[in-house]
Amino acid sequence: MFGPHNLQPPRGATHAKKRVGRGNSSGHGTYAGRGLKGQRSRSGKKLAYDAFEGGQFPTSRKFHVLRGFNNKWRVPFQPVNLGALQRFDDDTTVTPELLESVGILKHLREPVKILSEGEFTRKLTVTAHGFSAAAKARIEAVGGTAVVIGADQSESGATA
Template sequence: MAAAETSEKKTPAAKKPAAKKSVAAQDSAARVTYLHDLRPAPGSNKPKMRVGRGEGSKGKTSGRGTKGTKARYQVPARFEGGQMPLHMRLPKLRGFKNPFHVEYQVVNLDRLSETFPEGGTLTVADLVAKGLVRKGELVKVLGSGEAGAKFDLTVDAWSQSAKTKVEAKGGSLTAR
């Protein structure tokens, strides 16, 4: 009889479907806000933490822990452990800067001939109005190209080649 019972297979019990959570329970679980989820609002300014100003907040050890080199002091970021630092290994800039150096904006004769094909009396204000130079700076005329017409120029400086080419066309150069 025992052999008949062992050969008989038992059918597993039917599993019950899992109980569904109520809609109210699902909504309340989704809306729970925890303290560690809170962040400052975007664009807000959080004040800088002042450490070492009393036991209440980051006082005493100021967030450095206890003992050890890092608790006692910090070396500068550029410190290389006693090795000759990079800023001292690199070569220095040579020479000197002339304090009396004058910087000019340059205009060549070919640009003047393109912009003012009829020639005429020109001042720095005329060159600024046409966009050849910037306002408020010194202007020098150079002799690249040819003077297409007669120019009577009032500028700050000019090259010798520019002077000969302008005077060859019957023009003149005057310092302002």
């Protein structure tokens, strides 16, 4: 009779526990599966971690010197220059969605930062996740507004 109440693993899938240090006739005698000599064959304190290299300068400590540093908290922005916004008419509200629809952005997975490169004379309301100081100054100099997504309205430069 089959059912969930009498399931068992197939024959050969399970093995008896290895009983080391129980004499030669156990199959794990003499050295008890530890090999011959060396630090790992001795009794006493176990090694601190799996990557221990016998006192040699550990590879994990070398890598940050040899291979550079990657900041795991870095937020990758998609840069957009002010020159690319010149194509929009005055009094347009420029959002990341609009930038994606006209092909300036490839996707909306990463935040957008506006940089000040290029010619810019349009009076626009630009909404983005970040602005360089020079870009924000240039937008406001021509009468536009720079709105930071996710910030309080008092911080973004927009008036309430």
